[in-house]
Amino acid sequence: MRQLALDLGERSYGIYIKEGLLTDSQLFSQFCRGENILILSNDMVAPLYFEQLKTSLPDKTIHQFILPDGEIYKNLSHYSEVLDYLVTQGFRRNDTLIALGGGVVGDLGGFVAASYQRGMGFIQVPTSLLAQVDSSVGGKTAVNHPLGKNMIGAFYQPLAVIIDTNTLDSLPEKEFVSGLAEVAKYAMLGANEVNKLLTEDTAAVLARDKTKLADLIYYSCAKKAQVVAEDEEEKGNRALLNLGHTFGHALERLTDYKRYLHGEAVAIGIHIAINLSLEKTLIAPKTAELYRNLLNKLGLPDKAEIVANTGDFLEAMKLDKKNVSDKYRLVLPTDSACVIVEEDDIEMMGRAITQQLVAA
Numbered sequence: 368m369r370q371l372a373l374d375l376g377e378r379s380y381g382i383y384i385k386e387g388l389l390t391d392s393q394l395f396s397q398f399c400r401g402e403n404i405l406i407l408s409n410d411m412v413a414p415l416y417f418e419q420l421k422t423s424l425p426d427k428t429i430h431q432f433i434l435p436d437g438e439i440y441k442n443l444s445h446y447s448e449v450l451d452y453l454v455t456q457g458f459r460r461n462d463t464l465i466a467l468g469g470g471v472v473g474d475l476g477g478f479v480a481a482s483y484q485r486g487m488g489f490i491q492v493p494t495s496l497l498a499q500v501d502s503s504v505g506g507k508t509a510v511n512h513p514l515g516k517n518m519i520g521a522f523y524q525p526l527a528v529i530i531d532t533n534t535l536d537s538l539p540e541k542e543f544v545s546g547l548a549e550v551a552k553y554a555m556l557g558a559n560e561v562n563k564l565l566t567e568d569t570a571a572v573l574a575r576d577k578t579k580l581a582d583l584i585y586y587s588c589a590k591k592a593q594v595v596a597e598d599e600e601e602k603g604n605r606a607l608l609n610l611g612h613t614f615g616h617a618l619e620r621l622t623d624y625k626r627y628l629h630g631e632a633v634a635i636g637i638h639i640a641i642n643l644s645l646e647k648t649l650i651a652p653k654t655a656e657l658y659r660n661l662l663n664k665l666g667l668p669d670k671a672e673i674v675a676n677t678g679d680f681l682e683a684m685k686l687d688k689k690n691v692s693d694k695y696r697l698v699l700p701t702d703s704a705c706v707i708v709e710e711d712d713i714e715m716m717g718r719a720i721t722q723q724l725v726a727a
């Protein structure tokens with residue numbers, strides 16, 4: 368088993384990566400608190416994996432809550448439905464919520480766990496690539512508001528992240544590729560092992576070679592754990608993990624969370640960030656080309672088909688959580704890793720956005 372720790376003092380936790388962990392009852396019994404367990408999942412993932420997970424919890428009373436599948440359901444109304452269930456079933460603070468699914472289930476479930484009786488036990492069991500390399504680690508939990516992505520949430524760390532890499536066998540290709548955007552992000556943030564796997568073993572990664580994937584997940588989580596351990600609540604360098612997200616989140620919001628998967632929107636957002644880095648001469652054209660080629664080779668989109676003007680984009684970007692003043696706070700790639708810059712040149716940002724838009 369590959370294993371990592373996210374070092375947060377008394378709230379440190381382990382990230383466990385191996386094929387078949389869904390049925391590892393020893394591992395689950397180590398982290399499940401209380402008598403009652405709520406397995407939160409959705410109507411795509413639950414039919415595939417709920418029963419397996421249930422066998423790992425023989426001594427507990429198991430409840431399930433199944434959300435409809437999709438980003439559009441990561442909202443306050445579904446958050447509230449889960450809370451209603453916990454209250455009416457008499458869950459206690461000492462009980463545990465297990466999020467079984469992709470980032471949507473993990474983000475919504477984490478926010479429920481954070482707020483139910485001011486914090487119940489929480490375990491992340493991510494089943495999509497994106498959730499295994501990114502969303503299950505680091506404690507950002509949230510739901511969307513119609514006007515802004517992840518607008519309502521909390522920092523709340525899980526007790527453990529248990530990654531069964533076998534679940535990736537059933538993940539649709541488009542979702543798999545979407546997860547690779549966040550992996551490419553780590554490469555651009557200077558995670559050398561991740562970069563090496565993506566560039567030298569591209570075919571094996573795309574063919575979902577088990578060993579390469581386990582390595583990719585391990586090194587991605589290691590990079591994220593290191594950044595979060597140094598800045599849990601995004602007071603500084605954690606914002607680097609937001610590369611591509613200022614524009615990506617605006618794109619998701621302008622398309623009502625329906626048209627682009629999160630990773631797809633982030634990939635387009637990274638291209639916009641590269642455009643800005645080029646204009647500000649923060650990056651050499653050769654490095655920019657390398658990054659663009661990497662994203663293209665992974666099968667990610669580079670242009671958004673959207674009926675919106677740059678004004679709509681810039682308006683949506685105003686709600687970005689990184690902003691601390693009237694300026695936009697952006698993460699921009701350089702020849703080595705990325706930098707955080709404050710920007711208020713609307714014209715320049717408009718040009719960078721326009722280059723990645725095509726008429727729908």
Ligand SMILES: NC(=O)c1ccc[n+]([C@@H]2O[C@H](COP(=O)([O-])OP(=O)(O)OC[C@H]3O[C@@H](n4cnc5c(N)ncnc54)[C@H](O)[C@@H]3O)[C@@H](O)[C@H]2O)c1
Nearest residue numbers: 411469470471494495497498501502507534537538542629
């Ligand atoms: N909290 C964080 O740090 C963080 C980081 C990155 C992304 N996110 C959030 O995560 C979400 C995106 O996550 P996602 O890409 O996992 O989306 P998702 O949760 O919608 O899952 C993607 C799709 O794959 C399906 N699926 C998941 N696992 C499967 C499996 N093993 N087999 C078959 N189908 C499976 C899901 O039902 C869904 O249809 C966004 O809401 C994004 O904002 C959060």
Ligand SMILES: O=C(O)C(=O)C[C@@H](O)[C@H](O)[C@H](O)COP(=O)(O)O
Nearest residue numbers: 501505507516517605608609612688
């Ligand atoms: O963990 C982080 O920090 C990230 O920024 C990871 C992102 O991939 C993720 O999409 C996150 O949910 C974005 O956070 P937000 O604060 O911009 O909503």
Ligand SMILES: [Zn+2]
Nearest residue numbers: 549612629633
């Ligand atoms: Zn993301």
